[in-house]
Amino acid sequence: MSDLRSLYQEIILDHNKNPRNFGVLDDANRVIEGYNPLCGDRYTIYLKLEDDVIQEIKFSGVGCAISKASASVMTTVLKGKTVPEAEAWFEKFHALVTHPSGEDADGASLGKLAAFAGVSEFPARVKCATLAWHSLKGALRSSATSVSTE
Numbered sequence: 239m240s241d242l243r244s245l246y247q248e249i250i251l252d253h254n255k256n257p258r259n260f261g262v263l264d265d266a267n268r269v270i271e272g273y274n275p276l277c278g279d280r281y282t283i284y285l286k287l288e289d290d291v292i293q294e295i296k297f298s299g300v301g302c303a304i305s306k307a308s309a310s311v312m313t314t315v316l317k318g319k320t321v322p323e324a325e326a327w328f329e330k331f332h333a334l335v336t337h338p339s340g341e342d343a344d345g346a347s348l349g350k351l352a353a354f355a356g357v358s359e360f361p362a363r364v365k366c367a368t369l370a371w372h373s374l375k376g377a378l379r380s381s382a383t384s385v386s387t388e
């Protein structure tokens with residue numbers, strides 16, 4: 239288990255240091271800002287949605303390691319997914335970080351997202367880990383242009 243934990247820590251550190259899909263997406267057709275006032279995490283999520291498929295996804299902004307790594311992993315997971323698939327991933331990730339039993343979840347199907355299972359032990363960090371996801375959900379529903387964890 240300790241090997242697994244250090245692997246998970248490595249994933250988070252790596253994505254924090256070298257965030258994937260980081261930057262402005264010029265031809266985005268959905269843009270949403272997310273803010274977590276408890277920690278000061280603030281990100282913008284850019285989506286290019288076509289025929290209900292996430293063709294492109296990028297993010298920009300600043301925040302703590304957990305929030306940035308979570309946004310980065312999220313973009314790698316969701317690129318190319320349909321809207322219903324993305325919403326299913328949201329539910330999976332949300333369950334993982336909010337239920338203490340989340341660690342028993344099917345780690346294999348979660349891939350790198352499983353790295354965030356430990357967050358459920360730190361309620362204050364759950365909002366960091368889910369900020370990008372809540373923003374994404376708002377963007378998929380199109381009406382919102384900003385979300386806050388408060």
Ligand code: ZN
Pocket residue numbers: 274277278279301302303304305365366
């Ligand atoms: Zn944070």
